[in-house]
Amino acid sequence: MALIVQKFGGSSLADVARIRHAAERVIAERERGNDVVVVVSAMGGQTDHLVEMAADLHDRPPAREMDQLLATGEQVTISLMAMALLQRQQNARSFTGGQVAVHTDDVHTKARIQEIDSDNLRALLDAGGIPVVAGFQGVSPAGDVTTLGRGGSDTTAVALAAALEADECHIYTDVDGVYTTDPRIVPEARRLVKITFEEMIELASLGAKVLQIRAVEFAGKYSVPVRVRSTFDEGEGTLITVEEDDMEKALVSGIAHNEDEAKVTIIGVPDRPGIAHAVVGAVARENVNVDMIIQNQGEHGKTDFTFTVPRSDYQLVMDILEPICKEIEAEALTGSDRIAKISVVGVGMRNHAGVADRMFEALSREGVNIQMIATSEIKVSVVVDQKYTELAVRALHEAFELDKPVDERNHIH
Amino acid sequence: MALIVQKFGGSSLADVARIRHAAERVIAERERGNDVVVVVSAMGGQTDHLVEMAADLHDRPPAREMDQLLATGEQVTISLMAMALLQRQQNARSFTGGQVAVHTDDVHTKARIQEIDSDNLRALLDAGGIPVVAGFQGVSPAGDVTTLGRGGSDTTAVALAAALEADECHIYTDVDGVYTTDPRIVPEARRLVKITFEEMIELASLGAKVLQIRAVEFAGKYSVPVRVRSTFDEGEGTLITVEEDDMEKALVSGIAHNEDEAKVTIIGVPDRPGIAHAVVGAVARENVNVDMIIQNQGEHGKTDFTFTVPRSDYQLVMDILEPICKEIEAEALTGSDRIAKISVVGVGMRNHAGVADRMFEALSREGVNIQMIATSEIKVSVVVDQKYTELAVRALHEAFELDKPVDERNHIH
Numbered sequence: 005m006a007l008i009v010q011k012f013g014g015s016s017l018a019d020v021a022r023i024r025h026a027a028e029r030v031i032a033e034r035e036r037g038n039d040v041v042v043v044v045s046a047m048g049g050q051t052d053h054l055v056e057m058a059a060d061l062h063d064r065p066p067a068r069e070m071d072q073l074l075a076t077g078e079q080v081t082i083s084l085m086a087m088a089l090l091q092r093q094q095n096a097r098s099f100t101g102g103q104v105a106v107h108t109d110d111v112h113t114k115a116r117i118q119e120i121d122s123d124n125l126r127a128l129l130d131a132g133g134i135p136v137v138a139g140f141q142g143v144s145p146a147g148d149v150t151t152l153g154r155g156g157s158d159t160t161a162v163a164l165a166a167a168l169e170a171d172e173c174h175i176y177t178d179v180d181g182v183y184t185t186d187p188r189i190v191p192e193a194r195r196l197v198k199i200t201f202e203e204m205i206e207l208a209s210l211g212a213k214v215l216q217i218r219a220v221e222f223a224g225k226y227s228v229p230v231r232v233r234s235t236f237d238e239g240e241g242t243l244i245t246v247e248e249d250d251m252e253k254a255l256v257s258g259i260a261h262n263e264d265e266a267k268v269t270i271i272g273v274p275d276r277p278g279i280a281h282a283v284v285g286a287v288a289r290e291n292v293n294v295d296m297i298i299q300n301q302g303e304h305g306k307t308d309f310t311f312t313v314p315r316s317d318y319q320l321v322m323d324i325l326e327p328i329c330k331e332i333e334a335e336a337l338t339g340s341d342r343i344a345k346i347s348v349v350g351v352g353m354r355n356h357a358g359v360a361d362r363m364f365e366a367l368s369r370e371g372v373n374i375q376m377i378a379t380s381e382i383k384v385s386v387v388v389d390q391k392y393t394e395l396a397v398r399a400l401h402e403a404f405e406l407d408k409p410v411d412e413r414n415h416i417h
Numbered sequence: 418m419a420l421i422v423q424k425f426g427g428s429s430l431a432d433v434a435r436i437r438h439a440a441e442r443v444i445a446e447r448e449r450g451n452d453v454v455v456v457v458s459a460m461g462g463q464t465d466h467l468v469e470m471a472a473d474l475h476d477r478p479p480a481r482e483m484d485q486l487l488a489t490g491e492q493v494t495i496s497l498m499a500m501a502l503l504q505r506q507q508n509a510r511s512f513t514g515g516q517v518a519v520h521t522d523d524v525h526t527k528a529r530i531q532e533i534d535s536d537n538l539r540a541l542l543d544a545g546g547i548p549v550v551a552g553f554q555g556v557s558p559a560g561d562v563t564t565l566g567r568g569g570s571d572t573t574a575v576a577l578a579a580a581l582e583a584d585e586c587h588i589y590t591d592v593d594g595v596y597t598t599d600p601r602i603v604p605e606a607r608r609l610v611k612i613t614f615e616e617m618i619e620l621a622s623l624g625a626k627v628l629q630i631r632a633v634e635f636a637g638k639y640s641v642p643v644r645v646r647s648t649f650d651e652g653e654g655t656l657i658t659v660e661e662d663d664m665e666k667a668l669v670s671g672i673a674h675n676e677d678e679a680k681v682t683i684i685g686v687p688d689r690p691g692i693a694h695a696v697v698g699a700v701a702r703e704n705v706n707v708d709m710i711i712q713n714q715g716e717h718g719k720t721d722f723t724f725t726v727p728r729s730d731y732q733l734v735m736d737i738l739e740p741i742c743k744e745i746e747a748e749a750l751t752g753s754d755r756i757a758k759i760s761v762v763g764v765g766m767r768n769h770a771g772v773a774d775r776m777f778e779a780l781s782r783e784g785v786n787i788q789m790i791a792t793s794e795i796k797v798s799v800v801v802d803q804k805y806t807e808l809a810v811r812a813l814h815e816a817f818e819l820d821k822p823v824d825e826r827n828h829i830h
Binding site for chain 1: 433436437467470471473474475476478479481482483485486488489492493495496497499500501503504510511513515516560561562
């Protein structure tokens with residue numbers, strides 16, 4: 005008998021009919037002879053509704069009160085889910101974050117889990133019951149309600165799985181797994197059967213938004229196998245786990261794309277120490293996240309400096325940098341909010357040169373001009389004009405033969 | 418400097434505009450130099466919405482989960498109210514029932530307050546802050562969320578006022594006080610400036626639904642002065658307090674009417690011990706509340722037995738009694754669900770015979786036939802055909818000169 009943590013997201017709980025359907029998934033797991041702990045998000049749309057009311061009442065809603073408010077979303081769904089299970093003669097019982105208790109620090113709206121006291125859940129499991137736990141929320145040392153930030157329910161599920169030493173953590177969502185790339189762009193995209201935590205982190209942060217990245221990091225840290233699957237069909241989904249010897253020996257696991265960034269370039273900056281700090285520091289002080297940063301030394305002691313920021317901050321960043329460019333005597337400030345970042349991800353490339361080269365070749369064959377390049381141990385990312393997004397993704401998917409089963413590809417090592 | 422507990426009901430908090438308006442009432446009280454503790458109900462309509470979803474998921478939603486669910490309603494309004502006050506530079510802070518803590522027994526959906534730990538509130542008040550407390554809810558010895566039953570927010574407000582030894586408890590609602598009778602029936606009805614707890618209990622339980630009866634009992638027990646006033650105008654409302662020497666010396670305070678009951682009569686019952694028990698016991702076993710009970714001995718060792726039940730249970734009660742009437746050899750079973758109970762209430766009548774007589778005289782003058790009569794120390798109730806409700810209320814309001822100021826009436830003693 006295994007212990008499974010099942011987490012249902014907001015779209016799987018959007019109305020009472022869906023809650024009833026999710027309850028059937030819980031019962032099916034029980035009927036396979038497994039113990040189950042259920043973690044739920046708020047009903048789809050509910051959180052947005054609460055945020056809207058708060059914004060109506062306060063220019064910058066204070067974090068403690070925001071948490072007190074938003075935590076009601078999951079408190080509604082735990083009760084409703086427990087009722088749905090009780091109606092089906094299951095010994096279910098709901099728990100808020102505080103009732104579990106999920107102890108967090110006191111950084112409201114983005115609290116971190118410090119410790120989980122799982123005695124209450126363990127006692128109910130031992131009695132053959134089904135704990136239904138509110139995701140996203142915890143309790144601070146002072147006894148205040150805290151929340152873990154958007155998507156925090158995934159983190160709750162993984163943290164509970166770790167604390168209870170569960171065999172697997174199942175994340176139920178509206179897609180049936182993690183794909184080699186976005187199936188809306190490449191219809192031949194294949195569902196991955198297994199993927200490593202590291203690959204999933206790169207794919208998630210690069211725009212394959214199936215699973216909260218913090219949850220994946222947490223799962224990797226505590227080696228909790230996570231399975232992403234659909235609430236609406238019976239497939240096995242994608243298992244995210246540690247790198248195993250019997251893992252599919254793929255060179256590349258997937259192609260990610262991200263159209264949420266903008267690019268800023270400062271041309272002809274005098275090449276002296278402190279320039280990068282002057283530029284990035286000014287941007288960071290406005291709480292703008294900087295992603296890729298590239299500096300190319302040019303001629304005559306001058307350099308070009310390029311970085312990417314969230315597209316929604318593009319105009320703000322341009323405004324900040326205008327006076328700074330004058331100060332540092334740069335020749336020009338340019339940029340574009342019509343870019344796309346395309347990434348090739350795979351643990352297989354760690355032991356294999358040539359992935360980057362194959363990538364560049366494929367893009368060049370399609371006439372796609374590369375504006376920026378960045379690499380890490382298991383990924384290569386390029387920035388291209390946004391109009392090439394679909395073309396680039398399709399070309400790379402084909403170049404790495406991701407539409408074929410792993411053992412039929414030419415690149416197995 | 419006084420300490421005031423201000424309680425806002427669901428209609429005063431139905432949307433963000435109203436919440437903002439209620440916050441202004443809090444600030445006005447602060448500006449008068451008083452300390453304030455705010456108690457809120459759920460947003461109007463919200464509780465019904467949650468109850469509906471629960472009923473969709475479970476035939477008889479389990480009480481513990483129901484409480485976990487319904488308590489979210491007030492948790493939303495405390496956060497929003499705190500935000501509205503914070504936006505206006507007030508040091509407000511929200512508290513759930515558990516955070517206060519309001520300790521209750523574990524009878525879910527109708528828990529009773531056992532003890533209030535007011536240290537958290539006291540500390541915030543001492544720091545010049547405004548605690549915003551969730552009405553209606555508490556925490557059980559096991560740490561579960563409990564609720565006090567419909568209208569329980571009034572009880573929370575009064576209980577907090579008692580625990581904090583507040584000077585007054587203000588109940589903000591959509592009417593501007595307690596009236597001598599229903600102004601929709603008698604336009605000349607006057608707002609009462611003061612009324613005793615005992616009178617308020619009779620008026621509330623008899624159909625003047627301004628304030629939860631349990632809250633009034635609680636207020637009387639702990640001598641907490643309660644002021645009922647409107648959220649939407651600046652009037653002083655009605656003060657409910659202990660009987661004082663300087664109280665308006667009215668013979669009668671008000672006329673209540675109730676059209677929610679039905680009457681059942683068993684005619685010609687053999688007059689022997691155990692009959693009342695056989696009848697009322699059968700009804701009580703179905704959880705039907707019996708209100709007035711009258712038994713008149715008739716001729717030849719036979720008796721007539723009449724009582725009232727909630728109108729919604731009328732058919733059920735008739736069905737239960739049919740076989741029982743045969744068993745006890747009664748001559749007939751009759752009844753009516755078209756009745757009204759009209760009551761005259763006033764502490765003044767304690768020391769004055771003749772109130773009942775004046776009541777019967779006024780009704781007789783209008784040709785209103787009296788079907789049942791019941792009396793207590795401070796009220797006289799009659800049951801009449803429902804078609805006479807308005808006529809009877811108007812006649813009595815006039816007979817006791819309730820449209821005149823107290824010192825212009827002929828009945829001062």
